[in-house]
Amino acid sequence: MRAVTITMNAFGPYRDKQTVDFTTLGNESIFLITGPTGAGKTTIFDAMCFALYGRASGSDRDQDTLRSHFASPEEPTYVDYLFELRGRTYRVKRLPKQQKKKERGEGFKEEPARAELYQVIDEEEQLLASKIKEVNDTIEELMGLDYEQFRKMIMIPQGEFRKLISENSKEREEILQRIFKTEFFAELTSHFKAEAKKLEEEMKQFEWRIEQEKEKIHWHPDHEEEEQSQELSKVRERLHQRIMEQEIGCNEKQEKLQELKKEVESFQENVYQKQRVTELFQEKEHLLSEQQQLTDLQPEINRLQQEKQRAVKAAEIRPYEKDYENRRAELEKWQTSLQQKEERRTSLLQEYQEAEEKYRAEEQNAAHRETLKNEWKKKQEEEKRLQEYLLLGEELQKHNKQIVKHQEAVATNKQQQKETAQTVDKLKESVKEDPSLAEKEYALKQKLENVGHKKQRLQQLNREWEQLKKLRKTYQSFMARFEAVKKEQQVSKEAYESALEEIRSHHAYTLSLNLVADTPCPVCGSSHHPQPAQKPAAVKSSDEIQRLKEAFTQKDQQLTQLQEEFVQVKSEGETQRQLTDHLFQELQDDMEDRSEASIQKAVETASEHLDRIKKDLHTLGEKRARIQQESRQLEELEGKMIQLRREAERLQEALQSSRHQASDVQANIHAMEKDGSFKTTDAEALKSEAVKQEALYLEAEQNWEKAQTLYQQKRDEWQQIQTSVEEGQSYVEEMKAAVEERRNLVNQTLDQFSFPSLEAYRQALKSSAELESIEKRIQDHDKRKGIVDERLRVLNQELEGSEKPNMDALHKLLEEKKEARDASQEQLNEIQVMLKQNKDVEKNMAQLVEDMGALAADYYDVAELAQLAAGDNPMRLSLERYVLASFLDEILVQANIRLDQMTDHRYQLIRSGSIAKRGAQSGLDLEVIDHHTGQQRSVRTLSGGEGFKTSLSLALGMADVVQSHAGGVQLDTLFIDEGFGTLDEISLEQAIGCLRTLQDGNRMLGIISHVSQLKEEIPAKLQVHSGPRGSSLQFVFQ
Structure with a gap:
């Protein structure tokens, strides 16, 4: 900055x-x-x-x-x-x-x-x-940089950096923490501590769970306290022994239980057989009682059979009776209807006569109705003429309003033409395009293409540089492998040659045994043998020699192959280096040196340059787009001017037309006023008179129409009722004869089936449901009687010679045997439950001990790491202080360069290596070496001037280090x-x-x-x- x-x-x-x-x-x-x-x-x-x-x-x-x-x-x-x-x-x-x-x-x-x-x-x-x-x-x-780093690097305030040499280690730590943002390491230390605490809690949880499992063990009652108080390994050993004892006891209980179960099953089968005999005796007693009840019901069954026979006869008479009742009901219906029609005929005759009198009276008023009609038509015509007169007045007002409207539209059109013309003039000045815009745009596009190509080449250089680094690493790795194989080949070669030399020595020793003084040697021919071959220590076999030869041959071939690969690797690296050198040579004007940082910086610079060119192109494009937009707007406004002129002509024509139409309407109004075709100009009064005259005429017409309708209606109704009465009287006489005929037929049928009277017939008559019920009762009685008699015969045969057993005594004895069996089962269940629980405890404890062992290993590692990171170590140096000490060392290196110059090579700042007392943190205390005395002393002993020079050196060193650690x-x-x-x-x-x-x-x-x-x-x-x-x-x- x-x-x-x-x-x-x-x-x-x-x-x-x-x-x-x-x-x-x-x-x-x-x-x-x-x-x-x-x-x-x-x-x-x-x-x-x-x-x-x-x-x-x-x-x-x-x-x-x-x-x-x-x-x-x-x-x-x-x-x-x-x-x-x-x-x-x-x-x-x-x-x-x-x-x-x-x-x-x-x-x-x-x-x-x-x-x-x-x-x-x-x-x-x-x-x-x-x-x-x-x-x-x-x-x-x-x-x-954040605020703290900025003010420490840009300015050395009054007294601020004096704190770095005068404050104690703890306060110096706080200053360095703010500057280098080392909170992460403090958080990491806290994380280690929390993780150790967590693992410790988990260890305690495992110990608690093991104690809980020990509480679940079922010991022998006589030794429970003694077993429970032993250490964990003894408890697990005794638990295993206890399980074996319980398994033996469980097997004995199972054998005893099986014997009791067989005894109960055998006795229970005997009880079931005795129970069957008892049930047969009870069934016989019940059937004898039911047989007596069926015998007592026989008279009632005989009565029901007689009642059924009479009902069947009465059912054959019922159709004749029903036909008679239907005919008689129909006769009564027609008689009632005929009486009502005769009464209606008398009433209609009187109404018909009254309607005829009213009809004759209205018929004579025809002339009066015509007069009323003419008066009404006259009033309508007068109202129509007045309405035409009033409409002409409204039309005149409408034309006058239209004239005013057209005049205002003409004025508005003139103003719009004026404003549009002014806008057109301004746009004509504005759209005069700068002739250099196209040239600038072309130049920027060329520049964009060149810079883009340069960026691509720089990116290619970056990729090739990375590839070259990879090849160099590959080359280094290959050379290390080559040297290793070469060394192995040399070792195998020496071993093989040594074995051959041993063989040759063995042959020389064999020959030396046959040497005789003054006798020529068969190898060299000399008669003197001053140094005959000595016996070798050991000689390898031919198989061992062959293995050494194969090992040497294999290593030698491997070395030859690596030499061939070496040529390939070196060739690839040389080609990549030449390509990288070519790119460096091509792009040397854009880089400070041949380094990765320089490449990255050049790529970033090219990217920024590319962004600026794109931005300039975008700005230029926006300017040209604005000019084009204003050109289109100018064309639209020129078209609008033509439309406004045409609109002005149309408005003038419409104004003249409205004035002519108003003049014509005014002439028609004067003509109607002179005509005198209406007596008043009060439209409401005239309309009221016309409505009144219309009401009088319509009332007279309605009275005439009502009289005609009523007369015709009453005449038709009287003629219809007269005909209906005559037909009804004839049909009633025919129905009377038919009813008498049906009554005689019913009486004949009663005599035929021996019914003394109609009342006796009706008492015997039954519905089909009642007949079915009587028949069912008879059949059920006969069927049940046969079943009971047959079953009693069978039971008498089965029980012949048998006595009824005492079931209460048998059941009591069976219950005693079951209780003994169930008691044995409960004892077995209790032993099995305790055995299962002890086995589960043994399994759970084994798993808990295994898991606890793995957890303990993690806990010891993390706990030790937490202690080291927290400064609980011989150096009294926490992890964060270790990192801060590293930063402080870098600062001191830079600070001593300046301090050495300002103190004429006398003073040198160092970080104290002494350990703080009483458990305090160490590692950030400062001392100075006085080269005049050769002694180390605290920075607090420096004078004011020396302290300022030290503070200034420290501040400049701080700025350099923070700057290097702040991303360049x-x-x-x-x-x-x-x-x-x-x-x-x-x-x-x-x-x-x-x-x-x-x-x-x-x-x-x-x-x-x-x-x-x-x-x-x-x-x-x-x-x-x-x-x-x-x-x-x-x-x-x-």
Whole structure:
């Protein structure tokens, strides 16, 4: 990040708007911020921190104290910060929470905090975020740093970094935790501790479950307390013995139970047979009783048979009686109907005579009805003429309204033509297309194609580079395997050659046994034998020699094959390297060096460049689309102008037509007024008279029609009833004769079947259901009597010579035998339940012991890991402190480079290796080595100037390390707040020399100080002036 400008308004001691333009520094990368104490020097960095993160730089400043006390209530407090980051420009504006005067009334209202973040592209700002959280998240993502890391890296505040060398190990740990975000390791330590606690609880749970299983064991009652108190292994051993004892007892109980079951079954079979004899005796007694009851019912059965015979005879008479009753009922019906018709005939005759008189009277009123009709027609004609007159008046008003409407439409049309013409003129000016747009678009497309091709080549280079790395790893792995096989081949070769040498030695020894002094040697021919071959220690067999030869041959072939593969691997690697070198050569202008990071950076740069070109193309396309849209709009408006002109002509024609029509209607109205065809212009009165005349006429017509209808109706009804009465009288006489004939036939039938009277016949008459019931009772009695007699005969045969047994005594004896069997069964069940439960306990305990053993192994490992991570170790060093110590070591390496320069090679910072007392955590204490004395001592013993140089070195080292761990963030701005006043002239020169080395990295360095020598050494100064109306600032150059 490199600051460009920062603007403060009503911020801190600055009442008026103040802008610091860092671009005026030019090539001066170090500048001094000077001014009176309290004037607002540190406020500049406060404003920068507040703009980015919404918080001030120092730990003793908060957001609520940022508003200037010099500012008027109407003046808002805000900071506007413009900065560059990785080749892009951003602007952030932030306003703190503040009081604002109410627009209406008196008093103030609270304005909430606001923030806006823009990206500046070609002097145009694009909004990236407008909510405080969104701005904070986006800033942190862009910077790659949070607030704590930023203020530790960008600025060395007053006294802040002194804490790193003066505070104890615990407080230094908190500072490093905030900077390097090592909460994860503390959480990991807590996780280990919680996991160990969890496993410990699970171990206790297993122990509890084992105790619960021990409680379930069924021991022998005489030894229960003794067995229960033994240790777990003894308990499991005794439990197994107890199970074996229970199994033996269970087998004995089962044998005894089987004997009792057989005894019960045998006796029960005897009881069942005796029970059968008893049941037969009971059945015989019951059947004898039923036989007597059937004999007592025989007289009743005889009566029912006689009653059935009489009912059958009566059933044959019933059809004749029913025919007689039907005929008599029909006669009575016709007689009643005839009487009603005669009464109706008398009544209709009187009504017919009255209707005829009324008809004759209405017939004579025909002339009166005609007069009423003519009067009604006359009133209708007069009303029609008046209605035509009134309609003409309404039509005239309608035409007049239409005329006004057409006049207004003509005026509107003229205004629309005027406005449309103005719009057309503006669009004609706007759509004059820039002739260079097509050229720009073509150039951008060509550029897009070139950059896209370059990105593809860079991506190909990235892939080829990865492939080259893989081939190099393959080559290294292959070479390791090649060297191993080569070594194995050499060993097998030496073994084989050694075996051959042993064989040759054996042959020489054999020959030496036959050597004789002064006799020539058969090998060399010499007669002197000063060193005959000695007996070898051991000689291998031919099979062993063959195996050694085969082993050597196999390794030698394997080595030959690897040499061939080596040529292939080397060839592939060389080809890949040449391809990668070619791509590097082709793309060397786009990369800093031949490294993976440079490739990635080039790909990212090409992607960003590609995105910018696409964005420019999109903007250019939008511009051309706007011009095309306006051209289409212009065509539409020109067409609309033609339509408006045509519409104007049509409206003029319609206006003239409406005026002619109104004139014609007015002439017709004058003609009707002169005609005098209606006496009044009161339409309602005239209509009322016409309605009244119509009612009189219609009433007379309705009376005439009613009289005609009634007369015709009554005449027809009297003629119909007269005919019906005559026909009814004739049919009644015929029915009387038929009824008498049916009655005589019924009497003859009664005499035939010996019924003395009609009453006796009706008493004997039965329904079919009653006859079926009587027949069923007779049949059931006879059938049951036969069954009972036959069954008694069979029982007498079966029970002949038998006596009725005493079942109560037999059942009592059977129950005693069953009780003995059930008692034995219960004892067996109890033993089986205890045996099963003991076996389950044995199985469960074995599983629990096995699971507990596996869990215990995990628990011991995790518990030990938790203790180590928590710092419960000889070094008193927790996991998080170990990581922080690693970061601190990196910081010290960078810090000592500067401290060595500023202290003329005297001091060197180191991390103390001593262990803290009384169980305190160690690992982060600092000491210095004084090379003048060769002694180590605490950093608290340093003087003020030495402490400042140490703090400054530590701060610069911190910035370098945090920057390297923050994802490659590049920071080009640094501020140092005071501390130089504690240095002597030599130390000051050393410190300034150290700071000038920061310019080599193109950093901009601001120093806040009152030291005069710094004012002389640094030409660029940002002077802060303090006054009664607030502070102001400006750049001054020597």
